[in-house]
Amino acid sequence: MVRVYILMKVxxxxxxxxxxxxxxxxxxxHFDAVTGPYDIxxxxxxxxxxxxxxxxxxxxxxxxxxxxxxxxHILTLEV
Numbered sequence: 163m164v165r166v167y168i169l170m171k172v173x174x175x176x177x178x179x180x181x182x183x184x185x186x187x188x189x190x191x192h193f194d195a196v197t198g199p200y201d202i203x204x205x206x207x208x209x210x211x212x213x214x215x216x217x218x219x220x221x222x223x224x225x226x227x228x229x230x231x232x233x234x235h236i237l238t239l240e241v
Contacts, residue, residue, distance in 0.1 A: 164214050165207050165236040168222055169200040176227025177201060183225040189217055200232070 168190075172180050177195060184190050184204060193204035204222075208214045218233045 163207055163209060164211060165205065166214065166218070167234040167236065168204045168206055168218065169232040169234070170202040170204070170222070170228050171199070171230040172201040173227045173229050180225055180227045184222075187217070187221055189213065190222075205236075 170180070180202065181193070181195070184193055184202070187206075189206045189208045191205050191207055193202055195201060196203050206214075206217060208217060218231065222228060222231055
């Protein structure tokens with residue numbers, strides 16, 4: 163399982179329409195609207211790197227109103 167955070171900058175007045183579209187993507191498990199340089203932080207889970215590539219290069223950036231994304235892999239640490 164590959165887990166990531168996807169940080170998104172959204173066009174003005176497009177926050178709710180972007181959220182509506184994110185709810186339709188099965189691999190997006192959770193998201194929050196946030197303050198700061200990004201507008202939305204989403205958590206996503208996919209089964210393999212190919213699915214991740216599709217998610218972060220086509221699905222999320224293809225949502226009308228998403229103007230920029232930053233993807234951060236979630237690391238599994240053994241302590």
